[in-house]
Amino acid sequence: MVVEVRLFASFREGRFKEKELELPEGSSLGDLLAQLEIAQKDAKITIVNGSAVSAEHKLSDHDVIAIFPPIAGG
Amino acid sequence: MAGYAGTFLRINLSTGQIDKESLDLELAAKFIGGRGLASYFLTQEVDPDVEPLDPANKLIVATGPLTGSRAPTGGRYMVVTKSPLSGTIASSNSGGFWGAELKRAGYDFIIIEGKSDKPCYIHINDDTVEIRDAGKYWGKLVGETTDLLLEDTGDPKARVLTIGPAGEKLSLLAAIMNDKYRAAGRSGVGAVMGSKNLKAIVARGTGKLKPAREDECKSVVKNALKKIRENDVTSKGLPTYGTSVLVNVINESGIYPTNNFQESYFPTADKTSGETLAEKYLVRNVACFACPIACGRYSKVGEVEGEGPEYETIWSYGASCGVDDLEAIIKANNWCNEYGLDTISAGATIACAMELCQKGLVDPDEIDGPALEFGSGEAIVEWTRKMGESEGFGAKLALGSARLAEQYGAPELSMSVKKLELPAYDVRGIQGHGLQSATSNRGGCHVRGYLIAPEIIGLPEKLDPLSLEGKAVWVKIFQDLTAVIDSLGLCLFTSFALGADDYRDMFNAIAGQDLTTESLLQAGDRIWNLERMFNLNAGVGPEQDKLPRRLLAEPISSGPCKGHVHRLPELLPEYYKERGWDEKGLPTEEKLAQLEIA
Numbered sequence: 327m328v329v330e331v332r333l334f335a336s337f338r339e340g341r342f343k344e345k346e347l348e349l350p351e352g353s354s355l356g357d358l359l360a361q362l363e364i365a366q367k368d369a370k371i372t373i374v375n376g377s378a379v380s381a382e383h384k385l386s387d388h389d390v391i392a393i394f395p396p397i398a399g400g
Numbered sequence: 401m402a403g404y405a406g407t408f409l410r411i412n413l414s415t416g417q418i419d420k421e422s423l424d425l426e427l428a429a430k431f432i433g434g435r436g437l438a439s440y441f442l443t444q445e446v447d448p449d450v451e452p453l454d455p456a457n458k459l460i461v462a463t464g465p466l467t468g469s470r471a472p473t474g475g476r477y478m479v480v481t482k483s484p485l486s487g488t489i490a491s492s493n494s495g496g497f498w499g500a501e502l503k504r505a506g507y508d509f510i511i512i513e514g515k516s517d518k519p520c521y522i523h524i525n526d527d528t529v530e531i532r533d534a535g536k537y538w539g540k541l542v543g544e545t546t547d548l549l550l551e552d553t554g555d556p557k558a559r560v561l562t563i564g565p566a567g568e569k570l571s572l573l574a575a576i577m578n579d580k581y582r583a584a585g586r587s588g589v590g591a592v593m594g595s596k597n598l599k600a601i602v603a604r605g606t607g608k609l610k611p612a613r614e615d616e617c618k619s620v621v622k623n624a625l626k627k628i629r630e631n632d633v634t635s636k637g638l639p640t641y642g643t644s645v646l647v648n649v650i651n652e653s654g655i656y657p658t659n660n661f662q663e664s665y666f667p668t669a670d671k672t673s674g675e676t677l678a679e680k681y682l683v684r685n686v687a688c689f690a691c692p693i694a695c696g697r698y699s700k701v702g703e704v705e706g707e708g709p710e711y712e713t714i715w716s717y718g719a720s721c722g723v724d725d726l727e728a729i730i731k732a733n734n735w736c737n738e739y740g741l742d743t744i745s746a747g748a749t750i751a752c753a754m755e756l757c758q759k760g761l762v763d764p765d766e767i768d769g770p771a772l773e774f775g776s777g778e779a780i781v782e783w784t785r786k787m788g789e790s791e792g793f794g795a796k797l798a799l800g801s802a803r804l805a806e807q808y809g810a811p812e813l814s815m816s817v818k819k820l821e822l823p824a825y826d827v828r829g830i831q832g833h834g835l836q837s838a839t840s841n842r843g844g845c846h847v848r849g850y851l852i853a854p855e856i857i858g859l860p861e862k863l864d865p866l867s868l869e870g871k872a873v874w875v876k877i878f879q880d881l882t883a884v885i886d887s888l889g890l891c892l893f894t895s896f897a898l899g900a901d902d903y904r905d906m907f908n909a910i911a912g913q914d915l916t917t918e919s920l921l922q923a924g925d926r927i928w929n930l931e932r933m934f935n936l937n938a939g940v941g942p943e944q945d946k947l948p949r950r951l952l953a954e955p956i957s958s959g960p961c962k963g964h965v966h967r968l969p970e971l972l973p974e975y976y977k978e979r980g981w982d983e984k985g986l987p988t989e990e991k992l993a994q995l996e997i998a
């Protein structure tokens with residue numbers, strides 16, 4: 327399956343901003359994080375198609391995935 | 401009197417009388433200080449029916465017991481008055497260095513009464529307090545006023561709080577600025593200052609503030625600093641990218657209001673994000689007094705440079721106006737700093753005007769400047785300047801979106817609560833935050849209980865933003881704790897790393913108190929109810945605990961939160977109950993007696 331991955335803040339350093347990635351069927355968000363070499367504990371906000379999900383979440387074809395380190399503002 | 405200076409100033413600008421009064425320590429501890437104590441004095445001394453711009457309204461500028469102390473971020477002050485924008489109690493908070501300077505001069509707060517017959521400023525140099533002529537500074541922008549005052553008073557270490565031309569011209573969106581770039585921004589407090597012909601307050605203090613319990617203070621401050629250093633948000637996220645790192649999170653969550661809340665996702669938001677700001681325009685980070693976080697940004701575009709823009713400003717001038725030109729946003733932010741305008745309300749009012757024009761409700765001949773069209777960078781910059789000057793159609797904008805939309809026959813297009821423009825979150829996708837926005841005592845505001853922390857960021861724990869369960873309880877606790885933090889004189893951003901116990905420990909050690917966490921939070925509840933009572937007596941009742949119709953009745957049209965509306969009617973009864981109010985939303989006599997404010 328093909329998913330769209332968007333990285334933010336410090337995760338962009340040495341990686342990318344936005345990219346389409348091919349993943350094996352049945353991959354979870356955790357699998358994607360491992361592939362990107364991002365520790366699960368560092369990926370504080372993970373959003374798939376607008377909803378916050380955890381590492382166990384199973385991904386589907388055409389998912390849009392946004393991954394953030396710990397950040398806040400206001 | 402540790403923690404507190406023990407003295408406050410009462411300055412009557414009509415008579416020129418300056419009094420120094422002693423602070424009742426027991427009373428101070430009951431309302432903590434800052435926002436709480438100033439609200440107490442306002443409710444005691446000002447008729448809630450007063451016309452906000454009448455000399456009978458008072459302007460209270462107040463520090464908290466931790467202002468000027470070693471507590472991290474202890475540099476804040478609050479401005480409390482009756483708001484000319486919303487008719488509610490106003491309490492606007494600001495950082496920088498001015499608050500700590502006032503405290504070091506020996507004063508907890510200043511109650512400003514009456515109206516000077518000509519422009520004046522107040523000069524405070526430790527024990528010497530004078531009212532001086534400000535004819536020379538009237539009409540000048542904030543940056544120039546600050547520089548001139550520092551030059552003329554001959555003390556470069558003094559700190560300047562001032563209004564810009566917007567406050568002088570009584571714009572209902574006028575802020576009070578300090579240290580050039582920091583703003584007590586919301587609720588039109590700058591207009592109240594302008595209505596008194598008061599241009600500035602210069603403060604210089606050389607006193608030393610000692611904590612009541614030295615050893616205990618050292619250890620609790622050390623502990624708080626350690627938590628701030630070890631917390632990823634306060635030690636990495638905020639220092640590296642500033643508040644605007646939130647742009648992408650909120651946008652990706654599908655709750656980033658776009659084109660005056662007509663959409664909730666802004667496809668090119670990243671062009672205006674904290675990441676882009678850091679990459680292209682950031683000169684350096686900036687910190688307020690005693691702040692280890694340093695979330696402030698100093699940015700530069702060509703000739704225009706200064707602090708900001710913050711997340712809320714990037715939104716109000718950005719997505720809210722459909723603009724993805726960060727340079728234009730930086731320039732509009734700069735005009736707000738110079739004219740002394742609230743960036744949230746100013747940007748959101750331009751967005752409202754853009755929708756009024758889009759719907760053909762404004763005669764194009766009236767628009768004496770760039771077309772008010774969504775997406776126009778030129779429009780946001782020039783209309784902010786015109787708003788600051790109250791020039792042409794800009795004079796209408798300067799009164800805020802509620803009055804503007806009303807005048808053009810479409811009040812529902814003002815995205816405000818109690819006439820205060822809502823900030824950068826589409827609450828149709830964040831139920832708890834929507835409840836807090838509807839019930840905030842100063843109107844559409846995000847810093848009376850920042851439910852974005854649990855609902856989106858996951859701090860202190862992750863809540864489902866669309867669920868209603870338990871939200872009323874969370875809102876009450878956040879509102880009460882925020883009232884405590886504001887009253888102590890600390891920055892709300894510490895709450896990403898600290899909890900109620902940490903605030904209790906610092907207050908007890910520095911002010912020599914022995915409060916439990918429960919009694920500290922009860923003080924927050926007391927302050928909340930006090931503010932609510934002022935509003936009720938001012939005629940702003942529970943019928944104003946509402947959200948704009950669009951958020952209640954029109955589902956989000958696209959993006960990740962498509963189909964959702966805010967479910968306020970389901971949440972309000974539970975919230976009133978949680979607060980101990982009756983089903984109409986009125987504080988009961990028992991509740992007020994229990995809080996000792998009956």
Ligand code: SF4
Nearest residue numbers: 687688691693695891
């Ligand atoms: S966190 Fe930011 S706003 Fe708060 S005190 Fe520090 S620099 Fe100022």
